[in-house]
Amino acid sequence: VLYEAALREGAKVRFSAEVQALDELEQQALVTTSEGDELFDLFIIADGAASRLRTASGLAGTSSAYRWGALWGQFWVPEWTASDLLLQRYRGTSQMMGLMPTEVTERGVRLSLFWSLRRDRHAEWREAPIDEWTANARALWPEAEPVLAQIQSHDDVAFAVYRHSWPRTAGRPPYVLVGDSLHAASPQLGLGTTLAVQDALALVHCVHQAGPAEGVRAYEQARLQPARVYQTLSRVLTPCFQGDRLGLVRDVAFAVGRRVPGVPWAMKRSIAY
Numbered sequence: 486v487l488y489e490a491a492l493r494e495g496a497k498v499r500f501s502a503e504v505q506a507l508d509e510l511e512q513q514a515l516v517t518t519s520e521g522d523e524l525f526d527l528f529i530i531a532d533g534a535a536s537r538l539r540t541a542s543g544l545a546g547t548s549s550a551y552r553w554g555a556l557w558g559q560f561w562v563p564e565w566t567a568s569d570l571l572l573q574r575y576r577g578t579s580q581m582m583g584l585m586p587t588e589v590t591e592r593g594v595r596l597s598l599f600w601s602l603r604r605d606r607h608a609e610w611r612e613a614p615i616d617e618w619t620a621n622a623r624a625l626w627p628e629a630e631p632v633l634a635q636i637q638s639h640d641d642v643a644f645a646v647y648r649h650s651w652p653r654t655a656g657r658p659p660y661v662l663v664g665d666s667l668h669a670a671s672p673q674l675g676l677g678t679t680l681a682v683q684d685a686l687a688l689v690h691c692v693h694q695a696g697p698a699e700g701v702r703a704y705e706q707a708r709l710q711p712a713r714v715y716q717t718l719s720r721v722l723t724p725c726f727q728g729d730r731l732g733l734v735r736d737v738a739f740a741v742g743r744r745v746p747g748v749p750w751a752m753k754r755s756i757a758y
């Protein structure tokens with residue numbers, strides 16, 4: 486949807502043009518890609534949670550990888566009753582399996598599968614027979630069989646590392662950060678994409694109003710604080726979803742919290758942002 490909208494607006498899209506180096510020349514960004522050097526009044530860095538370009542531009546704050554990541558993959562199933570719901574199954578906080586509908590067509594439903602896994606256990610998981618893991622997942626969630634039956638080898642799922650960054654700045658002309666390169670966080674609250682789109686909309690607005698240099702400063706005013714608030718929330722809540730303990734604390738806190746006036750609203754608000 487976004488790609489087609491961008492084309493309609495006249496954007497030129499180039500694939501496989503990796504940005505290799507960033508420099509500055511007379512207050513413009515000098516960008517080296519596999520296709521050569523180009524100058525830009527403003528260069529938007531959007532290379533994701535493990536961004537290398539935020540370091541190359543001198544905008545990086547501190548960043549670290551979470552102890553827990555996830556196995557994930559996408560699978561078509563012909564039928565799925567909850568085609569508009571993200572469903573998750575937990576055993577404490579150390580086992581979590583999620584199935585999220587990502588596309589619904591006449592072919593069926595494309596489900597994204599997530600399974601929490603500690604980074605230091607990934608090698609061990611790869612060495613064990615895949616059937617051991619699918620049996621474990623099946624025991625947690627028997628109705629997930631249409632997905633689990635498709636997993637025959639370790640290579641049918643990828644391993645995602647989750648990162649958290651503490652942004653120092655949202656930009657300094659001629660560079661600006663958007664999306665995960667600005668505010669990488671664990672995806673437990675499911676807000677990364679929403680925030681990335683909000684960044685893009687705010688940046689367009691600020692640059693239209695004030696031009697590339699002043700626009701970046703206005704963008705920073707608009708986006709840095711909300712990004713930090715969200716990231717703090719994400720950091721605090723992530724151990725309730727993935728960790729070696731806290732399952733009981735989470736269950737009690739959420740069960741009690743749901744009955745406290747204002748808390749259900751705040752929970753929905755944090756997800757809907």
Ligand SMILES: Cc1cc2nc3c(=O)[nH]c(=O)nc-3n(C[C@H](O)[C@H](O)[C@H](O)COP(=O)(O)OP(=O)(O)OC[C@H]3O[C@@H](n4cnc5c(N)ncnc54)[C@H](O)[C@@H]3O)c2cc1C
Nearest residue numbers: 503504531532533557645664665672675676677678679681
């Ligand atoms: C397993 C998992 C589950 C998630 N679930 C959800 C969810 O349910 N809801 C949600 O909102 N968010 C979720 N997220 C987070 C979401 O995916 C991110 O917040 C979102 O993709 C950030 O978008 P982005 O454009 O900033 O970065 P990315 O989507 O990471 O895009 C970065 C792009 O930059 C490209 N790139 C990198 N380096 C270079 C370079 N040097 N030159 C050129 N291109 C480069 C990459 O190829 C990539 O295409 C999840 C993340 C993970 C890992």
